[in-house]
Amino acid sequence: MANFALFLVFWALFLLSFTTFGSTKVVEHTFYVQSVIERRLCKDQAITVVNGSFPGPTIYAEDGDNLIIHVINESPYNMTIHWHGIKQQFSCWADGTGYITQCPIRPGNKFTHRFNISGQEGTLWWHAHTGFHRATVHGAIIIYPRPGRSYPFPKPDEEVPIILGEWWNENITELEKQLDVTGWGPNSSDAFLINGYPGDLYSCSSNDGRRFLKVPQDDQDSGLQLSSTPEHLKPGTFKLRVTYGKTYLLRIINSAINPNYFLAIADHKMIVVAADASYTKPYSIDILVLAPGQSYDVLLVANQPPQQYYMATQIHRESTAEIPNSLPASALIIYENAGNSPPKFPYLPDMYDTQTSFNFFNGLSGLDTGPFWDPLPLEVDEHMFITVSLGLIDCPTPEKCPKNNGMLMVTSLNNESFILPTDKLSFLEAFYHNVDGVYEDDFPSKPPLEFDYTSSNNGDKECWSKQSTKVKRIKFNSTVEIVFQGTSCGKGENHPLHLHGYNFYVLGQGLGNYNATKHASLLNFQNPVVRNTVDVVADGWVVIRFRADNPGVWFLHCHIEGHVPIGMATAFIVEDGPTLSTTLPPPPLDLPEC
């Protein structure tokens, strides 16, 4: 009862906030999650989407807006929708993370997310947060400056969301089941996509049209001839029509399940102005690098001869695993009055070019002044050192691990391989109502063993992991610094780590083992880039820092979807602050039950 009274007080305050501040407006949407048939690569495939569109609808909002989004699950699957990168200040209940902040919405049920966007501008996205559904259940979130404010760069003439995705000629839920059996995810999709389309390099079957030849590495102006695919066999291509002299703000999102992407546009530079909806120092580049989960705001100036140009992606792999499909996805940039000459294809790095990826991330920096600049907290309360790793556990049932001698390949953080209980309460409910037995709150602040993390000699002793539900509990407002250390257990792979509920400062990155003394000079305390997803490159390290000023349960996980169900996750439980306004409100009454 006390709870209900508190609930009413919070709601009264929430509703009041709609009326008291003149500029706060309400953005309301209804998301119907449904199955539809889409045709790609000359094949019909049933997929799950929102409001009939793939990618799903774009949410447009201004900083300061209140969002109300009704999610109605008309699909046959359990579903949650997560607002990736939205800080959810004091609204953890709306975060939409399956079994962490809520139980899934069962088929035929619904849930209304209510949250405020505050202190954020730029491009984020929303996606399903149950299993692999985010492959097709996703869309952009575009946050404009609040009235009276402008971008910290000249106003572009037009803005265009660009969503990088993937396509499977298979039911994604079936693929997920394979993951359970083999302990490993689907390696590659059948096509890579730009705004839902694979582009001209793909043809419907291997027998028709031209076969793609490797993109030349050394000739930036090699226009590829692609005209021999008969027109009716060409799968769709996203086309962006531009006018000479205009500036376009591309809002680019990597929604893919597995790959990092390189992205380039023939003959055009790009200027990065924001990463994960945090402004950056303008950064002029030829190749953009996006790990799964990351987004960028990029300026494109149409200043080249009026022709057609390809925008294309190449996947980036850090391990040399077999890739069945590595055809670039492509889109066309078509100038007004473009002649008939064949479109030029951009130079794209080699699939295994980790140096280009590392250099790109190293070149990013944040602002050091302005409305959205929060000075870096200099005192650290919680130091954590987290190994980000593949690992082995005892095989739970022999038929699961035919190849590995009774051992199962997993992923882990500090040798804890996270398992998400799906038969109880969500973690947030368990925390809020003080229910034991859902999680353990003793996630270790360092690995069980110190070792030469990136040496190729690591074996069972170093890489052995155990399954647990361990999370880390932290006091309100403490400053947390984390060193993420990649390891060579199994094989070194990159891992884009994403933290819910927060942006963090990326202080630095490097290759090999992190050494506080040796690497202090590599850290940027001046203008570190601020983001929500950081790519820990294979056999490398990253240092991040954030202030835990948002109570709730916040998932921390690799954004390579195949790595999550096998363990690369944990959560931060951030306690309430001392006052009512620093306390997490009670759960909404329609919160789905398990």
Ligand code: C2O
């Ligand atoms: Cu973009 Cu936990 O997700």
Ligand code: CU
């Ligand atoms: Cu990973």
